[in-house]
Amino acid sequence: MGMKTHMQLLSAGVVLVLFTTSVQCCPSVCQCTTRNFQTSVDCSRKNLLTVPATIPYNTTELDLSHNYVQDLTYVFQNQNNNSEFLGLENLEILKLSNNSISSITESVFTKLSMLRELDLSDNNIEEMNDKTFKETQNLTHLNLSGNKNLDLTNNTFRTLNIIGLFGSQ
Numbered sequence: 491m492g493m494k495t496h497m498q499l500l501s502a503g504v505v506l507v508l509f510t511t512s513v514q515c516c517p518s519v520c521q522c523t524t525r526n527f528q529t530s531v532d533c534s535r536k537n538l539l540t541v542p543a544t545i546p547y548n549t550t551e552l553d554l555s556h557n558y559v560q561d562l563t564y565v566f567q568n569q570n571n572n573s574e575f576l577g578l579e580n581l582e583i584l585k586l587s588n589n590s591i592s593s594i595t596e597s598v599f600t601k602l603s604m605l606r607e608l609d610l611s612d613n614n615i616e617e618m619n620d621k622t623f624k625e626t627q628n629l630t631h632l633n634l635s636g637n638k639n640l641d642l643t644n645n646t647f648r649t650l651n652i653i654g655l656f657g658s659q
C-alpha cells in the first residue's frame with residue numbers, strides 16, 4: 491500500500507478502510523510477498539531488537555531469523571487493546587532462529603492456532619513451561635537445536651503431536 495492509495499482513501503473519507511489498510515502495511519524494514527493467498531513476511535537479518543509492530547494480520551509465514559530479538563511476550567499475545575499489534579491468527583510458519591530469546595512464557599504462542607512450524611534454534615532458551623504449546627494444536631515442527639542450556643528432562647512436549655522435535659545438543 492503506497493502513500494497514493496492512502497491519500498485517495500483519506501480524501502474519500504473511508505476512515506475504517508484506511509485503518510484496516512494501515513494495520514496491514516508491510517513494516518518498512520521487511521519484505522512482504524503474497525502468492526496464492528499466502529503472505530510471507532521476511533524480516534531476517536535486519537538487526538531488529540523487537541518484532542515490528544505492524545506485521546500484516548493475514549501473514550502466513552514470518553521470518554525473524556538472525557536478529558537480536560529478546561522478548562516475545564509483548565508481541566504474540568492477544569492484542570485486543572492495541573490493534574496495531576498481532577493476532578496473526580493465520581500464521582503457519584514462524585522463524586526465530588539465531589536471536590537472543592532466553593525465556594518463553596506460557597501464553598506467548600496461544601493465539602497462533604494455525605502454527606505448523608516453529609524455529610527457535612540458536613537462541614538462549616533455558617526452560618519452557620508445559621502449557622506453552624497447549625493451544626498450538628497444529629504444530630508439527632519445532633526446532634530447538636542450539637539452545638545450549640535448555641533442559642528438556644521433564645518432557646514438556648509429551649501431550650503434543652510433534653513429529654520433528656530437533657532437540658538441543
Ligand SMILES: *[C@@H]1O[C@H](CO)[C@@H](O)[C@H](O)[C@H]1NC(C)=O
Binds near residue numbers: 515524549
Ligand atoms: C494480506 O495482506 C496484504 C497486504 O495488505 C495483501 O496484499 C494480501 O493480498 C493479503 N493476503 C490475503 C491472503 O488476504
Ligand SMILES: *[C@@H]1O[C@H](CO)[C@@H](O)[C@H](O)[C@H]1NC(C)=O
Binds near residue numbers: 535537557588
Ligand atoms: C546470527 O545473527 C547475526 C546478526 O544478524 C549474524 O551476524 C550472524 O551471522 C548470524 N549467525 C548465523 C549462524 O547465521
Ligand SMILES: *[C@@H]1O[C@H](CO)[C@@H](O)[C@H](O)[C@H]1NC(C)=O
Binds near residue numbers: 567568570
Ligand atoms: C493489554 O492487554 C494485556 C493482556 O490482556 C494486558 O496484560 C495489558 O495490561 C493491557 N494493556 C493495556 C495498556 O491496557
Ligand SMILES: *[C@@H]1O[C@H](CO)[C@@H](O)[C@H](O)[C@H]1NC(C)=O
Binds near residue numbers: 603604625626627628
Ligand atoms: C489446524 O489446521 C487446520 C487446517 O489445516 C484448521 O482447519 C484447524 O482449525 C487448525 N487447528 C486449530 C486448532 O486451529
Ligand SMILES: *[C@@H]1O[C@H](CO)[C@@H](O)[C@H](O)[C@H]1NC(C)=O
Binds near residue numbers: 587611612635654
Ligand atoms: C534446526 O536448526 C538448525 C540451526 O538453525 C539447522 O541447522 C537445522 O537444519 C534445523 N533442523 C531442521 C530439521 O530444520
Ligand SMILES: *[C@@H]1O[C@H](CO)[C@@H](O)[C@H](O)[C@H]1NC(C)=O
Binds near residue numbers: 641643644
Ligand atoms: C523436573 O522435575 C523434577 C521433579 O518434579 C524437579 O525436581 C526438577 O526440578 C525438574 N527439572 C526441571 C528442569 O524443571
